[in-house]
Amino acid sequence: MRDNVVVGLKWKSVISPCGGGHIFSGKPAPASVEGEMNTFIKVVGLVGLLSIGLIPLRSWGFISEILRGGRRLVVVAAITLVIVAMAGDGIVVFRIFKCLTQSYCGPGIASGWIYLAMLGMFYLLFECSMFLVRKAGRAVELRRRG
Numbered sequence: 001m002r003d004n005v006v007v008g009l010k011w012k013s014v015i016s017p018c019g020g021g022h023i024f025s026g027k028p029a030p031a032s033v034e035g036e037m038n039t040f041i042k043v044v045g046l047v048g049l050l051s052i053g054l055i056p057l058r059s060w061g062f063i064s065e066i067l068r069g070g071r072r073l074v075v076v077a078a079i080t081l082v083i084v085a086m087a088g089d090g091i092v093v094f095r096i097f098k099c100l101t102q103s104y105c106g107p108g109i110a111s112g113w114i115y116l117a118m119l120g121m122f123y124l125l126f127e128c129s130m131f132l133v134r135k136a137g138r139a140v141e142l143r144r145r146g
Contacts, residue, residue, distance in 0.1 A: 045113045048092075048120030055089045055123060062130050066137065071144070074137040081133060085126045092119040 059082040066078040092115060099105040099112045106114070 041110065041113050041117045044120035044124075045116035046120070047123060048116035048118065051089070051119055051123030051126075052093055055085055055126060058127075058130070059085060066133070069137075069141070071137070071140050074133065074140060077133050077136070078130075081126070081129050085122075085129075088122050088126075089119070092122065 063078060063082055066075055096112065096115045096119070099115060105111045
């Protein structure tokens, strides 16, 4: 049998280092924080909406650029990156499709926006990864020439 006083003390010791803020207190977040998060999710969600078409398009251009003059390791890294990006894009687009076509989308009204925001963050990560692979390819090319 558990002693409620001890459990309460332990729970308070967990809450107090966190400042006892809005996470555990049950109080709603301030309106400014809620508005900023809402704006962030919608902006990244719009990026995700655009990325549904941009990921395949950018992948095609990226692979054709790398195949023209890249070394074998850079080509393998690029192809792996594109495969992962296309798989991730497909998974999230399928979730969005299910959200739009079924009666239940998720626990809240914002579930569709959250799926789009996940896709948007995935796209931004994809763009950063493409940039790094291009930089690595250029560095390898400069070493080979110099």
